[in-house]
Amino acid sequence: MKRPALLLLVLGLVAALAAQAPAQGERPKRRKDRCTFCDHDPEVLAANGMSHGPFPFARTDSTRIAEQGLWRPTLLETEHFRILGDFPAWKIPMDEVKAYRAELAALRDRWPLVKEKPGTLDRWYRIHLLGERLEALYDRFCELVGTSDEEFLDPARNEQRGVGRYLGEKEKYEVMVFAEASAYREFMVDTWGLGYLKPQCWNNVDRDCMWFGVNLQTEDIHHDKHLAAVVVHNVAHNLLNGYMHYSYEMPVWIYTGIGHWAERAFDDRFNTFCTIEGSFDVGKAAKDWAVQVRKLVEKDRAASFAQFLRKKSLAELDFPDHLVSWSKFQFLAEEHPQKMAAWLTRLKTRRDARGMPDGRNLDAAQRAAFKDLFGWTLAQAEEAWRSWVLATYPAQ
Ligand SMILES: [Zn+2]
Known part of the structure; x- marks a missing residue:
């Protein structure tokens, strides 16, 4: 299988060179597809560790994907992500102009061309903003689990630990966005063999990296930050899975909790629910999660740590469970950051007697890690969380 890979690389190089070098004698003119952001x-x-491709992606690379789909996706590669897709122009609503101007102003030191007052974000602004937001998430994730990028720079040490360069995976985290449902479905069938329309996280075993894809049509996404929120939610899943290498599934309440936690920290107007179709009604999604969780605690109807530990699949989480998974994750991550970092890292680095990744009995492992790292039994963990909710979440 080495030869096709090499050929691909060479083709990619030729394409890159061709894109960069104008024909001799031709005056370099402002191309239509020049990035308005950079x-x-x-x-x-x-200087920002980025490029506009081409790059390897999914099962092939960005150039082939564009050719096969007769498509002109926008590309951005950052230090830790490869982003490819449709980013329709989006007019900033009046009441959000201020927030967007502030977000862009903070980038101007590194991106001198950025406009002070864009009324509409074109595809280049949108993909660059998404890249910045994902890099911020990567930093936040490193802080959450108590690591840093430097921890994964030494190839010899990585090999010894059985991890790759990107938090544990060999290649960068990938994000793919389609405007249309039909094009997404076609890509999903051709590439992963899944006739799906819903957003999907995928472990790309061939290239040892985590992929996420979504289409705007099925999710009814019209707002720039709605798209970013869905991506942040799912990339948080992928970072957790990829951390110290994706060798086994994390407990479902942690997987759910980190998604909601990352997404709501980004923008709490948008909430993504990864669920088995029909297991609960997302239509009644509560606006103020803190108030809802407090009510559940007061009525003694919130799922306990002991109950969460036993849940094996997303199908076992109902709507209130999603809110509670967010709250419990937030409590551990924000009230006890060092202990939480050690707790997550321990759960991600379990090894059996032969030194192989060990995803068995994660319920017992969580219980033991609570005891060792927090000094809590499950009942004590429960009590600590309940007291914190009652002390910090508003009643209405
Ligand atoms: Zn650019």
Whole structure:
């Protein structure tokens, strides 16, 4: 299988060179597809650790994907992500102009071309903003689990630990966005053999990296931050899975909890529910989660840690369970950051007697890690969380 890979690499290089070099004698003119955010300025891009491709992606690479789909996706590669897809122009609503201007102003030091007052975000602004938001999430995730990028720079040490360069995976985290449901479905069938329309996280075993895909049509996504929130939610799943290498599933309440926690920290107006179709009604999604969780605690109807530990699949989580998974995750991550970092890392690095990744008996492992790292029995963990909810969440 080595030869096709090499050929791909060579083809990619030729494509990259062709894209960069204008024909001799031709005056370099402003191409239509020039990035409005960075002007494809190689120095600015390199200083930010980014490029506009081409790059390897999914099962092939960005160039082949564009050719096969007769498509012109927008591309951005950042330090830790590869992003490819449709990013329709989006007009900033009046009441959000201020927030967007502030977000862009904070980027101007690193991106000198960024406009002060764009009324509409074109595809280049949208993909660059998403790239910045994902890099911020990556940093936040490193902080959450108590690691840093530098921990994964030494190839010899990585090999010894059985991990890759990107938090544990060999290649960068991938994000793919389709405007249309039909094109998404076609790609899903051709690439992963799944006739899906819903957002999907996928472990790309061939290239040892985590992929996420979504289409705007099925999810009824119209707002720039709605798309970013869905991506943040799912990439949080993928970072957790990829951390110290994806060798086994994390307990379902932690998987759910980190998604809601990351998404709501980004923008709490948008909430994504990863669930088995029909297991609960998302239509009644509560607006103020803190108030709802407090009510559940007061009525003694919130799922306990002991109950969460036993849940094996997303189908076992009802709507209130999603709120409670967010709250419990938030409590551990924000009230006890060091202990939570050690707790998550321990659960992600379990090894059996032969030194192989060990995903068995994760309920017992969680209980033992609570005891060792927090000094809590499950009942004590429960009590600590309940007291915190009652002390910090508003009644209405
Ligand atoms: Zn750019």
